[in-house]
Amino acid sequence: MIDLRSDTVTRPTEAMLESMREATFGDDSRDGDETVRKLEALAAARAGKEAGAFMPSGTMANLVAMLAHAGRGGEVLLEDGSHTLNAELGGIAGAAGLFHRGIPGRRGAMDVEALREAVRPLTRHHMGTALVWMENTHNRAGGAVLPLAHMAAVHGLAREKDVPVHLDGARLFNAAVALGCAVAEISAHSDSVCFCVSKGLSAPVGSILCGTAAFIERARACRRMVGGNMRQAGPLAAAGIVALETMTAxxxxxxxxxxxxxxxxxxxxxxxxxxxxxxxxxxxxxxxxxxxxxxxxxxxxxxxxxxxxxxxxxxxxxxxxxxxxxxxxxxxxxxxxxxxxxx
Ligand SMILES: Cc1ncc(COP(=O)(O)O)c(C=O)c1O
The missing domain is CATH 3.90.1150.10 (Aspartate Aminotransferase, domain 1)
Structure with a gap:
């Protein structure tokens, strides 16, 4: 069978399997685990952020980002075709307690003027904007890459209004390869970012959410709340380290x-x-x-x-x-x- 359904079908490499066998088995939920800590530090360094937290999936990394950024009841602004809006089962409302507003876009890039119109403070008539969201590469737009100038414009606008920006970078390394730049140059235009090692990078499981140290501390608590603590996650993290070190180019x-x-x-x-x-x-x-x-x-x-x-x-x-x-x-x-x- 020629399996073109998803890049998540990639099997771990021999080097990953070897590293999994040699990984530590600390309890990440209790005292921490050395291999998980190493993956989180490596991921944060790649993303140019202070800290990272290992998550079981991209969907959970996105959900935890919402929970850690926003209180209940604010609005998340994201492109109409975004994965989070279309394929994460309404976690925005159902689990994070937030509302959403879809912003029209072209090839995954939100119309910046429409976004400007939509960002608003909390008033007695309107719910305030809690979070601005981007996706790079953009799944429903056929793996389209958001140009860095577009990301800078969105980030600049959000900053002006004092609203945090999250980047769903499930395939962030694909974007970096296509743009010919470092991943950190892309994630510089967001306050938090997550990416998956489980897709084209061939690790069996996992995503890493990165941001400031304070944000990641909150994210760890939110991860526990939604059942995402993984206990002896060392072998999964070990495969993730090999993915980041050897599988991106x-x-x-x-x-x-x-x-x-x-x-x-x-x-x-x-x-x-x-x-x-x-x-x-x-x-x-x-x-x-x-x-x-x-x-x-x-x-x-x-x-x-x-x-x-x-x-x-x-x-x-x-x-x-x-x-x-x-x-x-x-x-x-x-x-x-x-x-x-x-x-
Ligand atoms: C853009 C994007 N975000 C998030 C996800 C969710 O990742 P996961 O399947 O690990 O939950 C995907 C999955 O394909 C995706 O394409």
Whole structure:
């Protein structure tokens, strides 16, 4: 099977498995664990922040960020298509007790003027803005990269209004590779940031939330409240350390594979996707013209040995990663072409 459903399917490397065997087994929830502390310090250094806290998932890192930044009842402003708004089961309201306002965007970047209109203080008529939120790379925008100038504008605006900024950087290292800059240059435009080692970086589990030391202290308490303390998390942290130390530069290969895939689809039919839109490791293919739904395409491709997830009624989302080679890409394109030919 050629598995293009997600980069979370990446398996740990041999070096990760070895480091997991040699990891410490301290109780992170009680006295702390040496390996977890090492991962958190490494992650914070990469992100250019004072401290970090290891989390079981990106979703929890985002939820904890909301809890640690905001009291109950404020508004979170985030782009309409953001993962947190669309795929984290309403944790904003249901678990963090916050409201949200979606801001229209282009390729994941909020319209800054619309954001300016939306940021407001607490008055007797309006709920105040508790948090401004960005996502880089942007999942629903097909792995689009937020330009640094856009991030600086959003951060500047939020600062002017004294509102904190969180960056959902589940695929932050993909953004850094695409921009050709250090991760810290991106996260400099936020007060807190989280990123996943469990996606294209191949570790089995985990995300790290980073920010000021005071923010991370609050985040640790919030993590415990939502059940995120992991006890003997050393082996998971060990894999995360190998991910950060050795697996980030190779993401460029995944971006090349995604480009090759998009070019293949474009050759089949230009309506499927525009390779120019592919900046990182995600490719969205619009199958509307075929008259079939994405779910049907997913089932038909599975029968041909290609796994892919529908992202919308008429959109398939392909994700490239370490286990996808150039011949795999070509085989996936051929399978797709055959189905398209026989429509
Ligand atoms: C942008 C973004 N944020 C958060 C998450 C959630 O991460 P997790 O699956 O580890 O909860 C994802 C997962 O795909 C994502 O793409």
């Amino acid at each position: 190779r993401l460029a290969e995944d971006h090349q594979s995604a480009k090759r895939l998009a070019e293949g689809f474009h050759r089949i039919d230009a309506s499927l996707c525009d390779p120019k839109d592919v900046e990182t490791n995600l490719v969205r293919a619009d199958v509307r013209k075929s008259g079939r739904r994405a779910a049907q395409w997913s089932a038909d491709l599975k029968a041909k040995g290609v796994l892919v997830a529908p992202a919308d009624i008429h959109v398939l989302r392909f994700v490239t990663h370490r286990h996808i080679s150039a011949p795999d890409v070509d085989a996936a394109v051929s399978a797709f072409a055959e189905l398209w030919k026989n429509l």
